[in-house]
Amino acid sequence: MWTKHHKKKKIGRFVVPAMTVAFLSYFGYHCIHGDYGLRATELFEQRRIAREKELATLKAKREHIEQQVALLSDGSLDKDMLDEKARYQLNMSRADEVVIFNSYSN
DSSP states (O other), X not given: OOOOOOOOOGGGGGHHHHHHHHHHXXXXXXXXXXXXXXXXXXXXXXXXXHHHHHHHHHHHHHHHHHHHHHHHSSTTOOHHHHHHHHHHHHTOOOTTOOOOOOTTOO
16 A cells, blocks of 8 residues: 655644734734824824813803803993993994004903
């Protein structure tokens, strides 16, 4: 009886490690460069910091406006503030008044 002895191919022992390296490389790349990777996390953090600064600015503006509204409320109506706002909104003044326009005016 004739038998053939097959030599084991050396390339067969590299298949599993090659697949493992490809698998880890794929997921490793996406851990750094993917939509939720390290670089995206840095970008999200920069955006968060910028938006917190914007939020602080908007809160300060809101508090300023709330203070102005409080001056115009019924309980503590300030006649001068009411007169100033009405003249500013209507763009009117008396004949004997001098009007000075500011660029930082509300």
